[in-house]
Amino acid sequence: xxxxxxxxxxxxxxxxxxxxxxxxxxxxxxxxxxxxxxxxxxxxxxxxxxxxxxxxxxxxxxxxxxxxxxxxxxxxxxxxxxxxxxxxxxxxxxxxxxxxxxxxxxxxxxxxxxxxxxxxxxxxxxxxxxxxxxxxxxxxxxxxxxxxxxxxxxxxxxxxxxxxxxxxxxxxxxxxxxxxxxxxxxxxxxxxxxxxxxxxxxxxxxxxxxxxxxxxxxxxxxxxxxxxxxxxxxxxxxxxxxxxxxxxxxxxxxxxxxxxxxxxxxxxxxxxxxxxxxxxxxxxxxxxxxxxxxxxxxxxxxxxxxxxxxxxxxxxxxxxxxxx
Amino acid sequence: xxxxxxxxxxxxxxxxxxxxxxxxxxxxxxxxxxxxxxxxxxxxxxxxxxxxxxxxxxxxxxxxxxxxxxxxxxxxxxxxxxxxxxxxxxxxxxxxxxxxxxxxx
Numbered sequence: 001x002x003x004x005x006x007x008x009x010x011x012x013x014x015x016x017x018x019x020x021x022x023x024x025x026x027x028x029x030x031x032x033x034x035x036x037x038x039x040x041x042x043x044x045x046x047x048x049x050x051x052x053x054x055x056x057x058x059x060x061x062x063x064x065x066x067x068x069x070x071x072x073x074x075x076x077x078x079x080x081x082x083x084x085x086x087x088x089x090x091x092x093x094x095x096x097x098x099x100x101x102x103x104x105x106x107x108x109x110x111x112x113x114x115x116x117x118x119x120x121x122x123x124x125x126x127x128x129x130x131x132x133x134x135x136x137x138x139x140x141x142x143x144x145x146x147x148x149x150x151x152x153x154x155x156x157x158x159x160x161x162x163x164x165x166x167x168x169x170x171x172x173x174x175x176x177x178x179x180x181x182x183x184x185x186x187x188x189x190x191x192x193x194x195x196x197x198x199x200x201x202x203x204x205x206x207x208x209x210x211x212x213x214x215x216x217x218x219x220x221x222x223x224x225x226x227x228x229x230x231x232x233x234x235x236x237x238x239x240x241x242x243x244x245x246x247x248x249x250x251x252x253x254x255x256x257x258x259x260x261x262x263x264x265x266x267x268x269x270x271x272x273x274x275x276x277x278x279x280x281x282x283x284x285x286x287x288x289x290x291x292x293x294x295x296x297x298x299x300x301x302x303x304x305x306x307x308x309x310x311x312x313x314x315x316x317x318x319x320x321x322x323x324x
Numbered sequence: 325x326x327x328x329x330x331x332x333x334x335x336x337x338x339x340x341x342x343x344x345x346x347x348x349x350x351x352x353x354x355x356x357x358x359x360x361x362x363x364x365x366x367x368x369x370x371x372x373x374x375x376x377x378x379x380x381x382x383x384x385x386x387x388x389x390x391x392x393x394x395x396x397x398x399x400x401x402x403x404x405x406x407x408x409x410x411x412x413x414x415x416x417x418x419x420x421x422x423x424x425x426x427x428x429x
Contacts, residue, residue: 188413194406201399 002046009043024079030068037061050217051139054209058225063310066232070317121146134288135214135295143219144295148278151298152263154221155305159260162309169316195237202230210303214292220299224306232314240318243311252312259305266297334382341375348372358421359412366408373400 016036023029037060044053108115125142133141143151210223235243247255267278275282280294348368355361377397381390415421 188410191406191410194402198402 005046006043009039009046013039013043024081025077026072026075026079027069027077029079030065030072033068034061034065037064051137051143051219054217054222058222058229063225063229063232066229067310067313067317070314074317133291133295135291137214137216139217140213140219140295140299141291144298145278145280145291148267148298151302152267152278155260155263155302158309159256159305162256162313165313166316191237195233199230199234202233203227206230210299211296213299214295220302221306223299224303225310227303227307228310228314231311235314235318240315244315247308247311247315249312249315252308252315255308256305256312259301259303259308262301262304263298266294266301270294330382334379337375337379337382341372341379344368344375345372358415362408362412362415366405369404369408370401373397373404 013036016032016039020029020032020036023032037056041053041057041061044050044056112118125138125146129135129138129141129146133145135141135145206223206226209218209226210220213219213223231243231247266280266283270279270282271277273282278294278298280291280298281287283290283293345368348364351364352361352368355364374397377393377400381393384390384393
């Protein structure tokens with residue numbers, strides 16, 4: 001039964017991928033990308049990787065669709081037909097692909113219980129993480145404590161990507177005409193009303209995901225994305241001006257830096273208190289409550305940075321307008 | 325006796341929901357114009373989701389899972405009619421597929 005579900009989902013994934021490549025209409029491609037992410041999220045759920053599925057659904061199907069759509073508003077809707085010959089790219093792709101396939105031949109078989117990944121650290125995570133870190137959700141303790149360096153790198157990557165996009169956009173800033181009232185929302189009182197009901201719930205859910213990540217699926221990345229999505233919904237339906245007034249570019253920059261600095265600051269605090277970098281056990285007298293505090297602060301930093309980066313990307317995309 | 329009844333009613337609800345999902349999917353493909361397709365998708369979103377979630381909540385009994393399922397259902401009942409309405413209404417205002425009407429746009 002599970003095999004049938006896997007085959008159907010993977011088959012759909014391939015069909016959607018081919019459709020994305022084939023379509024010239026970029027708008028439809030973006031929507032199909034959202035479906036692709038949702039299908040991958042479903043596959044992750046069948047693999048019992050709920051945290052990854054959550055991230056994929058929130059980031060892939062949720063916010064990246066919005067961000068790519070707002071990018072499309074800056075460019076044209078249809079893909080330009082390419083005038084290159086297809087043979088050289090095809091050759092490169094075939095060579096790279098066959099090298100990759102050749103490389104995977106040495107890898108252990110799928111779900112092989114004797115694979116190094118199941119022998120090396122995974123047993124320790126599964127057996128000892130509750131005594132060492134004290135989190136019911138192993139994924140959170142791996143992500144924020146055992147692999148705190150990697151997560152710090154991810155936060156810095158998100159921050160850097162946000163800064164890079166802002167730098168690129170700041171050089172092409174034309175403010176031609178105000179298109180923000182393109183859709184006259186007076187015709188959509190239902191939409192306005194439902195949005196007003198939903199936004200507080202979305203923000204509350206984001207906070208739940210942020211602070212409940214120790215016990216269930218969730219954490220800073222998903223919470224940050226959901227939080228930003230709430231504000232993006234507000235700016236799309238109710239009005240972008242108020243969001244701009246609240247989150248000025250300066251404020252967003254400060255928030256993004258604050259998140260990263262909070263993360264690194266926790267690491268430096270552990271150094272000062274005599275532990276290794278990002279070894280949270282020294283943060284309190286009790287080892288487990290030290291871990292708890294460390295993970296709480298680190299996840300908070302991740303959430304703040306992700307929210308600020310996503311919001312500033314959306315706001316700057318909607319600020320730059322295409323020249324007529 | 326009671327458990328069997330609950331189990332079978334949940335099966336009936338799940339099968340009915342899945343069947344209607346497939347039917348509306350077929351409608352989405354086969355209906356002639358944009359508005360009837362939107363109608364099919366909107367009905368599928370609300371009715372089939374409700375049937376499937378009721379079926380699942382019968383299986384889970386009275387627990388936190390039931391509450392979460394009903395919260396999901398509530399969210400769907402808020403969002404999916406709104407989105408289908410907005411889609412159809414925006415299409416209508418942009419004059420999509422209403423050529424034979426003498427509105428002038």
